[in-house]
Amino acid sequence: MAAQIWGSEKRARRRREISAKIAQMPELHDSKPLPFMTREEKIMESARKLTILTEKMGQIIDPTDPAELYHLNNEVLGLEGNPMALHGVMFIPALSAQASDEQQAKWLPRALRREIIGTYAQTELGHGTNLQNLETTATYDLATQEFVLHTPQITALKWWPGNLGKSSNYAVVVAHMIIKAKNYGPHPFMVQLRDEKTHEPLPGITIGDIGPKMAYNIVDNGFLGFNKYRIPRTNLLMRHTKVEADGTYIKPPHAKINYSAMVHVRAYMLTGQAIMLASALNIATRYSSVRRQGQIDKSQPEVKVLEYQTQQHRLFPSIARAYAFQFAGAETVKLYEHVLKEMKSGNVSLMADLHALTSGLKSVVTYQTGEGIEQARMACGGHGYSMASYISEIYGVAIGGCTYEGENMVMLLQLARYLVKSAALVKSGQSSKLGPLVAYLGVKSEPTSLIDRIPNSGFTEYVKTFQHVSKRQTLKAADMFFGLMEKGEKREIAWNKCSVELNRASRLHTRLFIVEAFVRRVNEIADIRIKEALTDLLHLHVNYELLDIASYALEDGFLSASQLDYIRDQVYLYLGKIRPNAVSLLDSWEFSDIELRSVLGRRDGNVYENLFKWAKSSPLNKTDVLSSVTQYLKPMMEKARL
Numbered sequence: 336m337a338a339q340i341w342g343s344e345k346r347a348r349r350r351r352e353i354s355a356k357i358a359q360m361p362e363l364h365d366s367k368p369l370p371f372m373t374r375e376e377k378i379m380e381s382a383r384k385l386t387i388l389t390e391k392m393g394q395i396i397d398p399t400d401p402a403e404l405y406h407l408n409n410e411v412l413g414l415e416g417n418p419m420a421l422h423g424v425m426f427i428p429a430l431s432a433q434a435s436d437e438q439q440a441k442w443l444p445r446a447l448r449r450e451i452i453g454t455y456a457q458t459e460l461g462h463g464t465n466l467q468n469l470e471t472t473a474t475y476d477l478a479t480q481e482f483v484l485h486t487p488q489i490t491a492l493k494w495w496p497g498n499l500g501k502s503s504n505y506a507v508v509v510a511h512m513i514i515k516a517k518n519y520g521p522h523p524f525m526v527q528l529r530d531e532k533t534h535e536p537l538p539g540i541t542i543g544d545i546g547p548k549m550a551y552n553i554v555d556n557g558f559l560g561f562n563k564y565r566i567p568r569t570n571l572l573m574r575h576t577k578v579e580a581d582g583t584y585i586k587p588p589h590a591k592i593n594y595s596a597m598v599h600v601r602a603y604m605l606t607g608q609a610i611m612l613a614s615a616l617n618i619a620t621r622y623s624s625v626r627r628q629g630q631i632d633k634s635q636p637e638v639k640v641l642e643y644q645t646q647q648h649r650l651f652p653s654i655a656r657a658y659a660f661q662f663a664g665a666e667t668v669k670l671y672e673h674v675l676k677e678m679k680s681g682n683v684s685l686m687a688d689l690h691a692l693t694s695g696l697k698s699v700v701t702y703q704t705g706e707g708i709e710q711a712r713m714a715c716g717g718h719g720y721s722m723a724s725y726i727s728e729i730y731g732v733a734i735g736g737c738t739y740e741g742e743n744m745v746m747l748l749q750l751a752r753y754l755v756k757s758a759a760l761v762k763s764g765q766s767s768k769l770g771p772l773v774a775y776l777g778v779k780s781e782p783t784s785l786i787d788r789i790p791n792s793g794f795t796e797y798v799k800t801f802q803h804v805s806k807r808q809t810l811k812a813a814d815m816f817f818g819l820m821e822k823g824e825k826r827e828i829a830w831n832k833c834s835v836e837l838n839r840a841s842r843l844h845t846r847l848f849i850v851e852a853f854v855r856r857v858n859e860i861a862d863i864r865i866k867e868a869l870t871d872l873l874h875l876h877v878n879y880e881l882l883d884i885a886s887y888a889l890e891d892g893f894l895s896a897s898q899l900d901y902i903r904d905q906v907y908l909y910l911g912k913i914r915p916n917a918v919s920l921l922d923s924w925e926f927s928d929i930e931l932r933s934v935l936g937r938r939d940g941n942v943y944e945n946l947f948k949w950a951k952s953s954p955l956n957k958t959d960v961l962s963s964v965t966q967y968l969k970p971m972m973e974k975a976r977l
């Protein structure tokens with residue numbers, strides 16, 4: 336099963352080997368539990384481990400393999416980020432995709448050797464979503480052949496970029512490029528921020544940390560202002576766009592090609608989200624099979640809380656989602672790598688499809704991951720609320736994904752633009768022009784679902800039902816939009832008035848893709864036992880998801896009330912079938928105790944003793960009487976007694 340999750344037996348084996356090596360290297364372990372550290376201590380601890388990793392990485396992993404690097408990071412540095420998180424996640428990908436060969440030769444080896452630390456600085460205090468209204472300017476000075484970076488007002492301060500505040504000394508900065516008074520829109524520039532020897536900010540740069548956040552507090556998300564700060568013309572990233580010495584602008588082959596670093600993260604973050612969901616579920620499911628509370632049959636002893644159907648209903652559909660996201664994420668990464676290769680050789684025709692797909696997936700996956708992790712926390716009762724469970728940290732990190740790389744509603748609306756264009760093709764009789772991901776929009780469906788009518792139909796009838804609801808909602812939302820425009824409404828106003836319906840279509844389309852990716856994967860599996868276990872999970876997934884969106888299928892009679900009862904019964908049937916495999920389905924992800932960082936989710940199940948040990952190690956317990964008591968509470972009580 337681990338081979339299915341991680342992509343191959345070799346990958347699963349390598350993960351195990353890497354975890355085993357890390358287990359033997361105490362210098363790479365947290366020196367004390369992260370929740371007991373201050374933010375400064377955590378950053379220091381992370382930097383300490385990071386430098387050891389830079390030295391010893393080659394002994395543990397193949398540093399050129401992103402999957403091994405990701406695993407090493409998760410084990411050693413953890414989810415809360417690290418002082419170089421953005422260096423790998425966005426700085427290097429931005430340089431790789433947007434810098435010319437000559438620029439790459441100059442900067443990439445230095446970045447890869449970690450001679451310099453970089454980040455991606457795009458979002459500002461006043462604007463994050465609407466890139467057209469970013470306010471930082473890069474004005475070309477023809478006389479000196481330099482760009483002058485400037486922050487005209489406080490809202491133009493860069494705000495949020497990870498590791499910008501304290502750790503990075505370089506950044507890819509996105510600024511509006513102005514040449515001879517003409518604004519060419521946002522473009523990426525390579526900018527040195529700090530002196531390489533002293534790490535002091537360079538003159539003309541104002542920089543710092545934006546303060547503590549809901550989670551991710553090891554990352555020094557930062558602010559950055561420029562006061563007429565000059566960089567050479569050749570620091571504009573010039574793989575796709577060029578500016579010649581005389582100010583001549585050569586436009587890129589696709590208007591949005593400079594957005595590729597964002598698409599990179601949107602594609603790769605899906606499996607990251609799946610891992611976080613599976614981690615929280617691993618903790619909750621293990622704990623639920625240790626925790627005994629109450630009886631189902633009063634004549635019997637107390638049961639493990641995992642025996643309760645409500646507990647299974649709370650956890651198991653999310654287990655199915657974690658697998659579904661992992662499989663959909665793996666497919667998306669493959670597609671991304673393919674499109675990137677094509678883009679590098681000048682073919683930009685697949686960018687729109689990839690943008691639409693990753694926009695929808697990013698939104699649905701992060702939202703449902705957040706939901707699943709929060710349910711996992713509640714499933715652990717009181718102990719879930721303790722930082723000893725570590726679930727709250729996983730939650731805080733995971734839901735950051737609903738916001739970064741494009742706020743979820745906004746990204747769903749990006750997918751909706753693609754769906755509406757596709758609907759227009761269907762309406763004008765041009766279904767043959769639909770791309771493969773939306774081809775179903777042009778296919779006539781049966782009048783009613785055959786879900787419970789065709790025995791042994793595999794998952795075909797389910798897929799058809801998902802296709803039907805997605806198609807219907809897409810065409811309905813598109814009709815609403817076209818209808819408003821026909822009535823004379825301006826395009827943008829009509830769009831806004833339909834945007835809730837449009838986003839519903841985007842969610843349904845994305846959920847269909849996730850179901851299809853799961854079905855594709857299960858169909859590929861040769862090992863009978865693995866196939867059986869995953870088929871059970873897929874049954875739970877399709878029935879649970881369908882129940883969740885049933886109103887769309889009920890409103891036009893595609894599903895009947897009796898079919899809904901059938902689907903509900905299937906959910907209960909598969910909850911019971913999955914119960915014996917539940918812990919194994921999560922243990923198959925092979926998270927080590929070091930990686931999980933959870934007292935509650937320990938592999939050995941020795942929860943209570945370790946919770947007590949954890950509580951005793953709280954800094955508050957170093958002394959029996961705190962100074963808050965001697966200074967304030969004790970005098971107060973004494974005064975009251977007089």
Ligand SMILES: CCCCC/C=C\C/C=C\C/C=C\C=C\C(=O)SCCNC(=O)CCNC(=O)[C@H](O)C(C)(C)COP(=O)(O)OP(=O)(O)OC[C@H]1O[C@@H](n2cnc3c(N)ncnc32)[C@H](O)[C@@H]1OP(=O)(O)O
Pocket residue numbers: 423424425455457458463464465466467497591594595597598600603604607686687690738739740741742745749752753
């Ligand atoms: C390697 C491992 C990675 C693991 C990762 C795990 C964890 C990550 C950890 C921590 C977080 C780290 C980093 C976070 C970083 C950031 O958040 S960086 C900042 C991200 N910011 C955003 O995402 C901003 C969101 N806004 C946008 O993307 C754009 O403004 C928006 C697309 C909303 C609109 O752009 P705009 O230029 O204004 O668009 P127009 O209205 O002019 O045009 C829309 C048309 O353009 C098409 N389009 C837009 N984007 C793309 C694209 N990327 N590719 C292809 N096409 C694109 C769009 O489809 C429209 O086309 P039509 O007009 O409909 O044909």
Ligand SMILES: Cc1cc2nc3c(=O)[nH]c(=O)nc-3n(C[C@H](O)[C@H](O)[C@H](O)COP(=O)(O)OP(=O)(O)OC[C@H]3O[C@@H](n4cnc5c(N)ncnc54)[C@H](O)[C@@H]3O)c2cc1C
Pocket residue numbers: 421455456457458461462463464465494495496497551556735738739740741742743744745748
């Ligand atoms: C943990 C974290 C890490 C980050 N790291 C980085 C980084 O490394 N580099 C970087 O540059 N940035 C980074 N960011 C910033 C992040 O990319 C932005 O916050 C994000 O893109 C959302 O933009 P915003 O803050 O402007 O939200 P807003 O756009 O102000 O969103 C507020 C509300 O307005 C709604 N809204 C906005 N526009 C529309 C619209 N057109 N239609 C409908 N609704 C709309 C949204 O849906 C939302 O409900 C990070 C953010 C976080 C939380």
